[in-house]
Amino acid sequence: MATVTIKDVAREAGVSVASVSRALNSGGGVTAETAQRIRDVATRLSYVPHAAARSLITRRTHTIGALLPDLHGEFFSELIRGIDQAARARGLHLLVSSSHDGAADAATALRAMQGRVDGMLILSNHVDAAFLRSNLPASVPAVLLNSAVKSKSYAVLNVDNYGGAYAMVRHLLQAGHSGVTFIAGPADNFDAQQRELGYRAAMAKYAPHAPLDVVAGDFNEEAGYRAGHQLLARKPRPQAVFAANDMMAVGCLYAFKEAGVDVPGDIALAGFDDIPIARYVTPPLSTVRVRIADLGRSALEQLAALLEDSKHATPSSHTLACEIVARATCGGDRQAAPHEHAPKNAVSTSGNRSSGTGGKA
């Protein structure tokens, strides 16, 4: 059961190793029948080329690396799913390194991937241009996800946080609310910043006389809960609240429920991300949906394009659209959908196909 090498195949087929290589890879330079015979022998011996040996000479690993922060839940799964599917379709392998906290951590991981990958997918908010310059050799192409980096050396793929927030604020205002309060995310988070910008722009456009109203938050449920209580203490209570992400919106919702405030009757509420929980809280949360699997997929495809002709492939910047999902909490003229069982819209984002511990049937 010793590993069978190309030599064994060659000997068995009565040819040289060169011919075996040609028959199995390029196809040219060998007669059709010799090629067939070689292939037969190869399968009979169940020969599988040694990946390391091959990539030593071809300088290709057919592997792409994904550097991800300490992500949780649906976001992580969907992202990987998108990446993995696209990668498999292209015959690429996926080397994952997740759960990074801090730049030093990410740098180590990035360096550890040196030479093991042909390209990188990077999602991290402590990654900037300087970081990349010193930790990523120029020779390995990379696609940055949701990054503020603007460089023509790297391709960047962002979710349209700005547009999504803008659209949601417009939606709330057009539903009749005269103002919108925004619960912000972490100050150093790129997504959070963009969402706030979208909020400000939409307010300026559709409610130019209403005051801008931003309270601090950090993307956690607890922060939303505190913000909710805080807002209820105001003399004229806000009419509508837009949280920078769903978890804060959920926290806020519980604060409102606890105080006996009706949503959306007394206050309208909306979040951002469309995490699965959003559909299950009572009442169901209006939010902005992000097609995360698509994000992963297109990131990989962009990287693959860069890999194919690293010469004249210009690393470009793209943005992925969001869509607003009007459920119960935003009030207004929504349709009276009771509860979405087995959601009809076949978006990959909303994955309540989740099974037990062991996977699908």
Next chain:
Amino acid sequence: MATVTIKDVAREAGVSVASVSRALNSGGGVTAETAQRIRDVATRLSYVPHAAARSLITRRTHTIGALLPDLHGEFFSELIRGIDQAARARGLHLLVSSSHDGAADAATALRAMQGRVDGMLILSNHVDAAFLRSNLPASVPAVLLNSAVKSKSYAVLNVDNYGGAYAMVRHLLQAGHSGVTFIAGPADNFDAQQRELGYRAAMAKYAPHAPLDVVAGDFNEEAGYRAGHQLLARKPRPQAVFAANDMMAVGCLYAFKEAGVDVPGDIALAGFDDIPIARYVTPPLSTVRVRIADLGRSALEQLAALLEDSKHATPSSHTLACEIVARATCGGDRQAAPHEHAPKNAVSTSGNRSSGTGGKA
């Protein structure tokens, strides 16, 4: 900016490549000062050994592969998190291939990993002993997760589905319900089978005169919803319902709410998995928690042990305990916890740390 090899380091340091290799790896066989000089030169040139070349000769890739089915949501993330953290701690890389549906698909993926990994972590319900024999060379050690396979060739690591279900049924019965109805999972799913067995055993033990009552399900919300309606149509309604997973319990809960049936007043309800949604439905769902990150972690550690001495490391079977989480839906003598914000128990399973699209702050 051409890649710097060991030769460059050797020339620059005025030694042979052998010494460089020794200085950087074993440490023995070189003077302390030469070793230091070599290390200095190496860092100065920012030399990083070519992984392929190295593993060509050492026959080690320092990479482990993870073969996963088409998982969604929290389960997937937590599993990978656990694996990844443990892997990093051991200096191992993680090659992921997920989203497999069907045995053929899994076989292809498994074969594609040939030679790229030192060991495999496998979670898939269409993987059995025969499958492994024909698709996995005996030389590569593997750990099977949640698998029915009983073989001394492979290590198996299971969640204690049986024990968890048993404990939950006992809990329900001891809370005063005279019987429990079970909503089963897919017939061919190993977890589902074990959970049903646990249900049956607990019933036999603690309610020997109550009839066993199992209705079909498939782990999806929709099935739980249908089962819920179906159960309400019974003449004496069931007193307590235990669903084989949380998604079905949630579907069932919505069916009850729709019919105006009070939970837990009229009917008690419980699920399995403790998915994040469980905490957010109204009322919060009682369930059985599975420490998924721990599952991944110990799987990797077991594999690492196998890797270190493949000789006399006996691939053993282990089981990971569950814990029951009594929230509102199961009635009984639970404490009146209003809502768990920022959960105190620092379990890695309940990850509402989830952020926006861009990761943590």
Next chain:
DNA sequence: ACGCTTTATGAAAACGATTACGTTGTCGCC
């Protein structure tokens, strides 16, 4: 001083593939 063990070091052989370059043989064409 002299042999003998220890130790640092270098030269060279692996590892398993791809591929540039020869070599042969066959065919076509003048």
Next chain:
DNA sequence: GGCGACAACGTAATCGTTTTCATAAAGCGT
């Protein structure tokens, strides 16, 4: 019939490491 082109195939170099083996220097006991 000879000459050149081309196709099929083999030989050997190559990729960047690790590791065995040889060699030289140095320490050490007598």
